[in-house]
Amino acid sequence: MKLLAIDFETANHNPASACAVAIAAIEDGELRMTRQWFIRPPTPDFVFTYIHGIDWQAVAEKPAFGAVWDEIEPLIRGANFFLAHNAVFDRNVLAHCCRNARRRMPGIPFLCTVRLARDAWGIYPTKLPDVCRELRIPLRHHDAESDATACARIAIAAIKKGYSLPLAAA
Numbered sequence: 001m002k003l004l005a006i007d008f009e010t011a012n013h014n015p016a017s018a019c020a021v022a023i024a025a026i027e028d029g030e031l032r033m034t035r036q037w038f039i040r041p042p043t044p045d046f047v048f049t050y051i052h053g054i055d056w057q058a059v060a061e062k063p064a065f066g067a068v069w070d071e072i073e074p075l076i077r078g079a080n081f082f083l084a085h086n087a088v089f090d091r092n093v094l095a096h097c098c099r100n101a102r103r104r105m106p107g108i109p110f111l112c113t114v115r116l117a118r119d120a121w122g123i124y125p126t127k128l129p130d131v132c133r134e135l136r137i138p139l140r141h142h143d144a145e146s147d148a149t150a151c152a153r154i155a156i157a158a159i160k161k162g163y164s165l166p167l168a169a170a
Contacts, residue, residue: 066101087112
């Protein structure tokens with residue numbers, strides 16, 4: 001089974017304002033690859049710099065989402081599921097970015113590691129730092145690559161525990 005943890009950081013409240021995306025690939029129950037891309041959002045309006053540290057100057061010369069997605073798309077081929085912590089957010093950002101870039105939204109279903117943490121371990125609260133602390137997973141929160149990698153490690157821990165991931169579908 002091929003699982004891809006995905007995490008977006010956005011510049012502002014617009015779900016199409018992705019300024020970073022990362023994926024972490026799990027194959028055969030092991031973390032095989034992590035990668036992060038910075039994205040030039042459609043406008044220079046940044047509201048969330050205080051959260052993730054990314055500002056317009058950091059991404060003004062980076063490619064727009066469409067070009068980044070063209071690079072990511074070959075990496076997601078054959079994936080059974082996307083994983084995301086609060087999958088509704090990341091799925092929404094992906095859908096809006098794809099639509100704005102005139103790219104097809106991938107038909108890969110999302111699994112939510114918030115729900116997974118609740119179902120597999122009864123962890124509450126289930127914010128990513130809380131789950132990572134409970135499972136002793138390193139995290140630099142709001143760094144897209146670190147968040148995606150942590151999400152992948154949550155799934156790997158669940159797999160090792162014998163948890164059936166499709167039950168955590170979002």
